[in-house]
Amino acid sequence: EADIYQTPRYLVIGTGKKITLECSQTMGHDKMYWYQQDPGMELHLIHYSYGVNSTEKGDLSSESTVSRIRTEHFPLTLESARPSHTSQYLCASSRLNTEAFFGQGTRLTVV
Amino acid sequence: AQTVTQSQPEMSVQEAETVTLSCTYDTSESDYYLFWYKQPPSRQMILVIRQEAYKQQNATENRFSVNFQKAAKSFSLKISDSQLGDAAMYFCAYCRHYQLIWGAGTKLIIKP
Numbered sequence: 001e002a003d004i005y006q007t008p009r010y011l012v013i014g015t016g017k018k019i020t021l022e023c024s025q026t027m028g029h030d031k032m033y034w035y036q037q038d039p040g041m042e043l044h045l046i047h048y049s050y051g052v053n054s055t056e057k058g059d060l061s062s063e064s065t066v067s068r069i070r071t072e073h074f075p076l077t078l079e080s081a082r083p084s085h086t087s088q089y090l091c092a093s094s095r096l097n098t099e100a101f102f103g104q105g106t107r108l109t110v111v
Numbered sequence: 112a113q114t115v116t117q118s119q120p121e122m123s124v125q126e127a128e129t130v131t132l133s134c135t136y137d138t139s140e141s142d143y144y145l146f147w148y149k150q151p152p153s154r155q156m157i158l159v160i161r162q163e164a165y166k167q168q169n170a171t172e173n174r175f176s177v178n179f180q181k182a183a184k185s186f187s188l189k190i191s192d193s194q195l196g197d198a199a200m201y202f203c204a205y206c207r208h209y210q211l212i213w214g215a216g217t218k219l220i221i222k223p
Contacts, residue, residue, distance in 0.1 A: 031209045040200060042215040050209065090156065099146050100204075100211060102156040 003027050006091050006103035013081055013110055021076045021106045023091030032074040033100065035090040036060060043090070049074055081110040113138045115205050117214035124193045125222050131178075132188045132217050134203030141165075143207040147177070147188045150216075151199040159201070162186065195221050 004025040013019055025032065034047040035058075045058030049068040063085075064078050074093075078085060086109050094100040114137045124130035136145070147159040162170045162179050169177050174191045190197055198221045203214040 033211070040216075040218060043202070043213045092156075094206075094209070094211070096208060097144060097206065099144075099158045099161055099206070101158075104155045 004091065004093055004101050004103045006089075006106050008106060009104060010107045011109070013108070015082055015110055017081050019078050019081055019108070021089055021091075021108070023074045023076070023103055024072050025074075025093040025101070026072060027093060027095075027101065028071065029093035029095050029101075030071070031094050031096075032068070033092045033094075034058075034064075034066060034074070034076050035092065036062070037088045037090055037105075039088065047076065081108075083110045085110050113140075113205055113207070113210070113212045115203055115212050115214040117201075117203055117217050119217045120215070121218045121220065123220040123222055124190075126193055126195060128193055129189060129191045130193055130219065132190075132201050132203075132219065134186045134188070134214055136184050136186065136203075136205050136212075138184070138205065138207070140207055143205060145177075145179070145186045146204045146206065147175070147186075148202045148204060149197075149199045150202065151196075156202070160188065190219075193221050195223060197221055 007022045030051045032049045035043040044060035046062040047066040049055050089106045091103040092100040116135045143164045145162045149159045150156045160172045176189045178187045200216045202216045205212040
């Protein structure tokens with residue numbers, strides 16, 4: 001079983017609130033990813049990181065930001081949540097040329 | 112740029128029968144990796160099977176096997192003796208170095 005954890009699993013929050021989705025992995029993986037996924041739909045890469053102090057934007061434009069101060073930790077922050085942010089957010093990590101391991105996801109609902 | 116195409120948005124199969132999910136990809140590289148992932152409803156994405164492009168032998172994991180055709184850039188997944196627990200979204204992915212490219216997914220329905 002992969003050692004990558006996301007918290008919270010579910011979050012319902014009001015419009016305009018600031019939120020941080022947590023993601024941690026204990027595998028020492030260099031690369032970490034954040035994906036946005038609506039139920040039963042494809043994955044959209046929103047952010048990734050090659051290692052400490054490295055962050056890049058993905059293919060899908062997102063109003064969120066990320067940081068990578070420690071290898072194991074890759075939090076995602078929304079400064080002002082909107083209903084359009086309602087979705088599932090998946091965190092993943094990998095080594096070079098290996099499969100990605102996924103967390104259980106955070107289901108975000110903005111009301 | 113690399114792309115991954117899953118042409119079947121949805122597939123259904125009778126329990127205990129065999130089903131094949133299709134995946135094609137486009138790349139100019141010769142050394143890469145291919146994966147099939149399974150995402151059950153409301154559950155974690157997990158790896159089903161992986162294939163190294165330099166290996167000619169098709170990967171197999173219990174009831175799951177692939178048909179890897181490198182020249183044709185095809186990577187299909189065969190599920191034998193389908194079980195109710197196989198119902199899920201299945202994603203094909205291409206990997207080279209740190210680049211991961213995903214297909215749009217195929218929803219697999221198992222009929223009891």
